Amino acid sequence: MSYELIATTMFASMMVMLLTGQRVFAAIGAVGALSALFLYGDGGAEFAFSAAMKLMKWYPLLTLPLFIYMGYVLSESRIADDLYEAFHVWFGGLSGGLAIGTIVLMVAISAMNGLSVAGMAIGATIALPELLRRGYDKRMVTGVIQAGSSLGILVPPSVVLVLYGMIARQPVGQLWLAGVFPGLMMAGLFILYIVVRCRLNPALGPALPPEERAMPLADKLRLLRAGITPLAIFFSMTGLFLMGYTSLVESSAVGALAATLAALAKGRLNRQVMGVILQKSLGVTCMFMWIILAALCFGAVFDGLGAVRAIEGFFLQDLGLGPWEVLILMQLSFLLMGTFLDDTAMLVIVAPLYVPLVKALGFDLVWYGVLYTITCQIAYMTPPFGYNLFLMRAMAPPEVRLRDIYASIIPFVGVMILALALVMMFPQIALWLPEQHYGR
Template sequence: MSYELIALIMFAGMVLLMLTGQRVFAMIGVVAAASALALYGNAAIELPFNAVFKLFSWYALLTLPLFVYMGHMMAKSGIAEDLYQMMHVWCGRLPGGLAMGTIFLMVIISAINGLSVAGLAIGSAIALPEMLRRGYDKLLITGVVQGGSTLGILLPPSVVMVLFAVIARQPVSDLWLGGVFPGLMMAAIFALYVYVRVKFNPKLAPKLSEEELAIPLREKILLLRAGIAPIIIFLLMIGLFVTGYTNLLESSAVGATSATVAAVCKGRLSLKLLIETARETMSVTAMFMWIVLAALAFSSVFDGIGAVRAIENIFIHNWELSPWAVIILMQVSFILMGMFLDDTAMLVIVAPLYIPLVQRLDLGIDHQMVWFGILYTMTCQIAYMTPPFGYNLFLMRGMAPKEITLIDIYRSIVPFVLIMALCIVLIMIFPQIATWLPGYFRG
């Protein structure tokens, strides 16, 4: 049996097992273990042993539990709810002001969280009921919450980017910096879309009453205090890291400590809150560790049989595709896989294939792997929102008010998915949007 056929069987077997709905890391690990035993016999016993030590030697993974803890602490301590009240008052006079304020809220939450789930939970629990009560169109606001929540994996400190950096052996700082402008650009286009649509159809977002708008300026300024804690946490964490005063692990510890201090200052820290936050932190961290371990084992076997070189020969030499055609095919495959798999499973599948191949492509782009990491993250955002198995679709169905149906959720995401696709095209045409900031800080 040729190595190309072995690689194809491994890849197809892993995809089929994942479609069973079982644990991702278990399905990947089963394929890796079975392939290793079939190819190498008893020598394959060393494979998981070596993968464990490689996993524990990756310094960036130490930051993962701290970032997850920080995000859950900020969400559960009610700081996000205060932020929404601030946005509600300051954006109320704009057409679709509450929807635009929700997008800005998602940007702030993303800057202190790094996960999509927290933003979606906050938007569903706080923003959706409030906007429905005020007569906002349910399709518009459902799309806003879902689209805005995906910014959590694009803006720093994105946990997805940490995982990509570990597997692709790229500096996490470069990926974080690379996601800043694309994330802000996407948020701005979301807000512009809401503004223009409401401007042409005011019925989608009724104006606030005069009583609500007639808030004294002094009270408005006092409400700005809700944004102080998140801004301080973000500046402390990212600012100290980018300027070189702290390393990545120290910055994550600064963020986690600052979030806890903020909860104390607001009088919301309790033993129950700490226990819930710790439990969820351990759950998410353990899941990521098992997935990375399984991915290492799989990629060791996959690369050992020369599968990456075989894929390169097929794309470049046999099919005679240009480097840009290869990148476009990769992006299409991301979107297709994202209809059935979550972002972590996608990365595990494509890492052994795509990352070495992208490193060999001559695209003429500075910080090429950082640029590709941003493209991957942006396609993950689309994957989160595309049926039939988009991760955010089912989370939204479980958390949204009863009057919002699954069909409403599916219909609401169409314009936001199109906006995301437009942003991906812009990043491909103008890669400097993602690469200028990392290049600037590297001198």
């Protein structure tokens, strides 16, 4: 059997297992381990062992449980609720102001958690009922929450970029800094769309009546001060890192400690809440570590077969495509896979193929990590099986139907595609900040 046929069989077997509903790490790891034993005999067992040792020796991986823990502390202790209440008061006088405040809230949650699920949960439970009660259009608000929550995998501390850094062997600090400006740019484009849309049709996002906004300045400042707590945690953490006082892992420890102290100071951290936080943090952390382990094992076997060189030759020599044409095809394949897979599954499936190919084509792997993440955001929201669509359907009230949810994401997907095109045409949007900080 030729190596090309073995590689094709491995890939097809993995896809079949995933389509049957197997867990991602089990499907990928099983195919990788069994292929190693088939190809190399008893010595093939070293592939999985070597991947495990590589995972345990990767020091930046310590940021993963710390940031996940920090995010759950802030969400389970309802500190994020204070932030939204402040936005409610300060932005409510604008047409579409609460939707704008929701986007800002999502950026803040993304900067505290690094997962889109947390932003979706907080947005659907806090912002969605309030926006609907205030007369906001249901398609507008469901689109806002889905689009805003997707920022969690791009704005640092992005857990997805940690996974990409591990698999692509790229510095996580550079990847996080590369995601800052694209994430803020995308949030700004969302806000611009909301402003223009509500200016053209104010009924989509009516402003709060003056009597509801009537509040003494001292009370407004008190709300603002309460809402600033999570932002202060984030900026103290990233500020120490950017100024060089702490390493990446140390900054994550600072964030976790600051979040815990803030929850204690507000009297919202008891034994029951801490139990929920630790249980969720441990579950998510273990899930990601198993996925990374499976991906390293599969990638080692796949790369050893020469599959990457075969694909490179197929695109560049047999088809005669240029580097940019190959890159666009790769992004389109992510969008296609995103209709039935989540971001981590897409990454571990194609990283062994795409990352070496991107490097061979002469593109920057840090920049490509941002492109991958933005494409995952788009895939999260595209029918028929976009991940965020089903999360929203599960959390939305009955009057928000699945048809409304599907229709709500169309303009926001258009904004995301625009952001993706801008980052592709102007790589410095992503690369300027890491170059300035690290002197790349």
